[in-house]
Amino acid sequence: xxxxxxxxxxxxxxxxxxxxxxxxxxxxxxxxxxxxxxxxxxxxxxxxxxxxxxxxxxxxxxxxxxxxxxxxxxxxxxxxxxxxxxxxxxxxxxxxxxxxxxxxxxxxxxxxxxxxxxxxxxxxxxxxxxxxxxxxxxxxxxxxxxxxxxxxxxxxxxxxxxxxxxxxxxxxxxxxxxxxxxxxxxxxxxxxxxxxxxxxxxxxxxxxxxxxxxxxxxxxxxxxxxxxxxxxxxxxxxxxxxxxxxxxxxxxxxxxxxxxxxxxxxxxxxxxxxxxxxxxxxxxxxxxxxxxxxxxxxxxxxxxxxxxxxxxxxxxxxxxxxxxxxxxxxx
Ligand code: HEM
Numbered sequence: 655x656x657x658x659x660x661x662x663x664x665x666x667x668x669x670x671x672x673x674x675x676x677x678x679x680x681x682x683x684x685x686x687x688x689x690x691x692x693x694x695x696x697x698x699x700x701x702x703x704x705x706x707x708x709x710x711x712x713x714x715x716x717x718x719x720x721x722x723x724x725x726x727x728x729x730x731x732x733x734x735x736x737x738x739x740x741x742x743x744x745x746x747x748x749x750x751x752x753x754x755x756x757x758x759x760x761x762x763x764x765x766x767x768x769x770x771x772x773x774x775x776x777x778x779x780x781x782x783x784x785x786x787x788x789x790x791x792x793x794x795x796x797x798x799x800x801x802x803x804x805x806x807x808x809x810x811x812x813x814x815x816x817x818x819x820x821x822x823x824x825x826x827x828x829x830x831x832x833x834x835x836x837x838x839x840x841x842x843x844x845x846x847x848x849x850x851x852x853x854x855x856x857x858x859x860x861x862x863x864x865x866x867x868x869x870x871x872x873x874x875x876x877x878x879x880x881x882x883x884x885x886x887x888x889x890x891x892x893x894x895x896x897x898x899x900x901x902x903x904x905x906x907x908x909x910x911x912x913x914x915x916x917x918x919x920x921x922x923x924x925x926x927x928x929x930x931x932x933x934x935x936x937x938x939x940x941x942x943x944x945x946x947x948x949x950x951x952x953x954x955x956x957x958x959x960x961x962x963x964x965x966x967x968x969x970x971x972x973x974x975x976x977x978x979x980x981x982x983x984x985x
Contacts, residue, residue, distance in 0.1 A: 718732065802815045850962040
């Protein structure tokens with residue numbers, strides 16, 4: 655319930671900065687979220703109306719049908735009732751609106767979901783294809799982006815990015831866990847951050863989302879990926895949905911005692927139990943995707959009774975940064 659004041663504060667920050675268009679903002683100014691979005695704008699440019707990260711995307715529609723097992727773990731209405739409508743946005747990483755879908759830097763691809771619940775409220779799940787995150791906190795993510803921005807060809811050795819990676823082991827390895835798929839319908843997407851399921855008796859269970867394509871994951875080598883047409887993935891998913899639905903199993907990877915919930919650089923052991931929470935079935939592309947994505951804002955803490963945030967500090971860092979980006983792109 656702290657979401658609204660936090661969002662308002664972050665939005666106010668975004669609007670304030672947007673009012674200073676053209677004025678360079680140094681990394682010392684503003685909140686961590688503003689500095690993070692500034693660093694993204696420095697790396698990838700400012701593109702009016704576009705997201706600071708995951709700028710290129712496409713919007714589609716479908717539904718989520720819960721499993722019987724899900725209702726035992728969480729009292730959330732999304733897991734107990736009939737199928738609910740879902741709006742989904744696939745995306746490429748970076749703030750480059752015309753990045754080639756097969757470019758290495760377009761990884762991790764994103765899948766954002768907005769569930770339209772029976773009571774009229776909405777719930778978001780924002781995932782990408784990384785198996786774990788390069789850093790554990792919002793401050794570290796800002797520092798990583800600033801270090802990359804300062805590591806151009808004129809930077810002395812070791813570059814700021816090399817120095818950062820040397821002291822943050824996951825930062826040098828996380829990127830390689832996400833590869834270009836043959837289709838956005840053939841990629842596994844991960845929640846990365848831990849959340850908490852709360853059942854009817856109040857029992858709490860930490861988990862991470864994993865969204866697995868029913869047809870199986872199918873990934874390309876980097877050379878094959880680079881040969882794809884620039885818009886291949888975004889147009890292929892729309893064409894595919896024009897012919898037949900695409901389905902994914904929505905899984906919850908359950909934490910065991912001792913598994914850290916506050917550090918997204920630490921994947922939990924693969925043998926952890928995976929519970930099928932339901933099926934996501936995407937059915938059709940949204941006709942005016944460009945207008946639809948401008949209006950959409952996905953927030954990782956937009957939850958519903960029965961699902962809660964964990965102590966992972968990245969969740970709030972993300973909420974703050976997404977709100978700053980939304981404030982700027984809404985100008
Ligand atoms: C501190 C960590 C992070 C920061 C600061 C950050 C920042 C951002 C920003 C500024 C945007 C643009 C938001 C907008 O304008 O609506 C964005 C989009 C996105 N991010 Fe993150 N991000 C972080 C971590 C993550 C993680 C862990 C994931 C996935 C598990 C993720 C997945 C996405 C996706 C899928 C989008 C596109 C959302 C959409 O489709 O509208 N991000 N991120």
